[in-house]
Amino acid sequence: MPELPEVEKTRSRLGAVADGQQIVDISSFEDTIVYNIPHTEFATRLRGATLIESKRYGKWMYCPMRAAPTSEEAHADAGTGDATEADYYLFLHLGMTGNIRVHGNTRVADYRMKSLKYDLDPDGGEVWPPRWCKFTLTFANGAEVAFCDPRRLGKIWILEAKSEEDVKKMSPLKDLGFDPVHCMPSTDEFAAAVSTRKCPIKALLLDQAFSAGIGNWIADEVLYLSKIHPARRCHTLTRTDLDAIHAQIVAVNQIAIEANANATEFPNHWLFHRRWGKGGTAVKTVDGKAIKFVTVGGRTSAYVPAVQPVPKDAEVAAVRLAKGGDSTAGAKRKRRNAVDDDEEVDEDGAGSDSSLSSLSSHDDRDGRIARLRRGATATAAAKRVKASLPPRPRARAAPKRETKSKKKTTSAKGKEGIGEEGLPRRRSKRLNPALE
Structure with a gap:
């Protein structure tokens, strides 16, 4: 899976086009595994919001987000709002094969994923949105990015926190150890x-x-x-x-x-x-x-x-x-x-x-x-x-077929012969007229 250097490269790729930018359009696709909220609610929350800054800790990327203001709020806060104040945080984890793709960058995905190439049409142009896409964002500067995850082992979370101190007291950050880049111990x-x-x-x-x-x-x-x-x-x-x-x-x-x-x-x-x-x-x-x-x-x-x-x-x-x-x-x-x-x-x-x-x-x-x-x-x-967990049900074994043992009869003596236990063996009169 992508490790710290690969995640840092992905964060840098996102930050280069998205830091400080407002999201003017968003498309999300249903996936109850990777999202922690319904994808429709995710799209509603991010539409018009501003991505303040992209950050990384361990294998997690997280972005403080400023919600889209209403017209009244925009008028009241004009010139007085704090551009760095967050209303909530967007958390992203790449899982095994997740990646963030920038429209127009057709380089092969990182981390040895030679089979996970960008979709190209017959003329060599890029297909957008790409396969395995969970959401696409369009920013005010015209940049378009997509979060893709073929194996659906990544994570897309919205966490309610107002500050860096608050979000560090919540999972997943509070459950992580030291980051070798940000806080390597002595x-x-x-x-x-x-x-x-x-x-x-x-x-x-x-x-x-x-x-x-x-x-x-x-x-x-x-x-x-x-x-x-x-x-x-x-x-x-x-x-x-x-x-x-x-x-x-x-x-x-x-x-x-x-x-x-x-x-x-x-x-x-x-x-x-x-x-x-x-x-x-x-x-x-x-x-x-x-x-x-x-x-x-x-x-x-x-x-x-x-x-x-x-x-x-x-x-x-x-x-x-x-x-x-x-x-x-x-x-x-x-x-x-x-x-x-x-x-x-x-x-x-x-x-x-x-x-x-x-x-x-x-x-x-x-x-x-x-x-x-x-x-x-x-x-x-x-x-x-x-x-x-409840015990796993065991498959029923096929019943064994019972075989009937056949006792050997002695050789016949005369026309009637001797059957089992020394008794005369029965003969069909219909088949043998001599017995009539």
Whole structure:
């Protein structure tokens, strides 16, 4: 799924044409999954509203919106209104394959979605609105944008909040951990938060309640550059290990954002360029080291054994959970899929076998540390939900056919013969006139 750099690029694309602009027209399309309100109400709320600014936290984009004033309000507030005051907030999450498209920009969608191209007519012109569109906005400057989501795993929310402080106290922002760009904790805070955990470090990095915006490929890249195996337990990491992970979280996100999330501009030695081929032939790093794949924290993880040694004690259990991780059979199974679906699993809410925690800029330092040690286990929460569901009905098994055992009769003696239990065998007089 799109991770922090891809979401930041999308936010930048939206902000370049929409920040400070009034919405003069809107078209919305029914989808009870992605909207948190009816799409007709969504269109009514946004028509005539002004998008004050586009922002991002973790994998969420959010925009403070100023409602369209009535004619009386416009006359009364002329020259006195606060252009930065919000009436409500628009929240957008891209899910697995969501994207914001700008009319006239026919570049292929980001994040390896080669099949999700803009619709082009036979003459090469762009079809608008594009496929899988949930809404289109037309702004006063003439710009047109569309939110598209083929798999319908994105989110389009309207939240009632007047200020940044208020919206940060509401879900989803209040449930997220630190953002590596906006509020990366200090090395001491980071070390204190990680060293007390007993879950694999990869699982903790994927936990959005701990670090908002880090996804599968970023976590693998950070651990590869830090020379840490993804199954390594947090409490076994040294301070040197933790400082290296902290530094690489900052560096990987910064480099990817500066490259505008364009993978062709990522450093050539990054694991990113070669980690996607696990379903085909053996993959190697740029210097020829083998890349292996295991399951850690429920996710497929790429690692380089020559650089990231496998843990020697109990931590190796996370590696043994891999289904066909290094086997030829596993590679054959994955080769059937052109797209690695596992790479597009939503990490929101996915996490460790330890308690959820967060480092956030929304509170002071003491509050952030307290939030680190608070929460319930993601695995335990999933078990509680599963236990609350009614049992799945089992399909009825087909009744077994009863076979009748046939007793063998002895050979006939004379014309009548001997039947079962020594009694004369009955003969049909109609068929045998000699018996009449």
